[in-house]
Amino acid sequence: MKLTSKDLIILHRAADVLENPSFSSKITKTVGSAVEKTIAILPEQVSLSLNDITRTALEKSLEGAIFTLNSRKSSIPYNKTHKFFAGLSGALGGAFGLTAITIELPISTTIMLRSIADIARFYGENLSHGNTKMACLEVFALSDTTRHGSETGYYAIRSILAKGLAEASSQLGTPVLSKESAPIVSKAINQIAARFSIPVSEKIAAQTIPVIGAIGGATINLLFIGYFQDLAHAHFALRRLERNYTPELVKLNYQKYLAQQHEAT
Numbered sequence: 171m172k173l174t175s176k177d178l179i180i181l182h183r184a185a186d187v188l189e190n191p192s193f194s195s196k197i198t199k200t201v202g203s204a205v206e207k208t209i210a211i212l213p214e215q216v217s218l219s220l221n222d223i224t225r226t227a228l229e230k231s232l233e234g235a236i237f238t239l240n241s242r243k244s245s246i247p248y249n250k251t252h253k254f255f256a257g258l259s260g261a262l263g264g265a266f267g268l269t270a271i272t273i274e275l276p277i278s279t280t281i282m283l284r285s286i287a288d289i290a291r292f293y294g295e296n297l298s299h300g301n302t303k304m305a306c307l308e309v310f311a312l313s314d315t316t317r318h319g320s321e322t323g324y325y326a327i328r329s330i331l332a333k334g335l336a337e338a339s340s341q342l343g344t345p346v347l348s349k350e351s352a353p354i355v356s357k358a359i360n361q362i363a364a365r366f367s368i369p370v371s372e373k374i375a376a377q378t379i380p381v382i383g384a385i386g387g388a389t390i391n392l393l394f395i396g397y398f399q400d401l402a403h404a405h406f407a408l409r410r411l412e413r414n415y416t417p418e419l420v421k422l423n424y425q426k427y428l429a430q431q432h433e434a435t
Contacts, residue, residue: 173423177411181420184404185427188324193313193369193397197376197390223275224370225363228307229356231280275370282395283307286402293406294413300339304358305409308335309402311365323428324408325421327365334358369394 173181286306287297295302312327338358376390411420 171415171419173411173415173419177414178423180407181411181423182427184407185324185424187400187404188312189428193394194372196393196397197372220367220371220374221360221363223272224279224367225359226272227276227279228283228310228359228363228366230276231283232303232307232355232359278391278394279310282398283310285395285399289399289402290406293410295406295409300341301336304335304339305405306402307359307362309398309405311362312401312405313365313369313397325424331358331361334361369397 283306286309287303290302290306291297295305297303308328308331311331312324335358338355341352341354373390373394408420408424
């Protein structure tokens with residue numbers, strides 16, 4: 171079995187999104203190289219607690235972002251609507267700086283997760299399935315795939331997370347988690363939070379630059395949600411190809427394309 175030329179184009183576009191520009195490069199184009207210096211001087215307590223902050227944000231967003239969406243396939247994802255609300259929460263973060271991060275991040279993460287779930291539904295995913303719910307969370311771990319040492323690339327990240335996500339997926343069939351299932355889901359969220367904290371640190375750094383303020387905070391959040399929306403479109407486009415063909419065939423063509431791109435450069 172071979173992928174059609176149309177599906178190969180979809181696969182190539184997805185690979186270009188997932189394997190290339192990072193969130194940091196997008197911020198740098200907007201606010202300049204000052205963001206890199208700001209990351210380096212973030213208060214120590216913020217850097218140390220970033221994993222806790224991101225984990226809490228993911229846990230809170232999971233409680234309501236997906237369960238309140240129905241599973242009926244939509245004709246188009248509401249990307250612009252979610253961007254609007256993300257911009258509002260970013261304005262809050264920009265206006266109040268680091269003091270607002272523990273409030274603003276859960277809000278913006280919930281908005282982003284709801285948008286990611288909306289995109290998943292558009293690609294034919296059933297939001298009542300635990301596998302889909304964890305696949306939505308997985309998007310937060312796919313950012314900056316080239317910055318994790320030997321753990322690079324889209325399929326490498328998915329492979330690393332596979333076991334934990336599979337175990338957690340079986341626990342997410344109902345909106346209410348039992349005391350026994352909660353630690354399993356929490357463990358998977360911890361894995362995702364460790365990776366999500368990287369673009370979050372860049373977002374925080376950009377919003378704390380003095381000249382940014384509320385307007386800049388909204389702009390950064392628009393970039394933030396737009397970045398993860400692009401990742402979600404690519405991720406769920408590949409998952410749909412995997413359902414239509416086989417995961418092995420899609421991965422083979424994905425890796426073949428990357429090899430061709432590497433040779434071309």
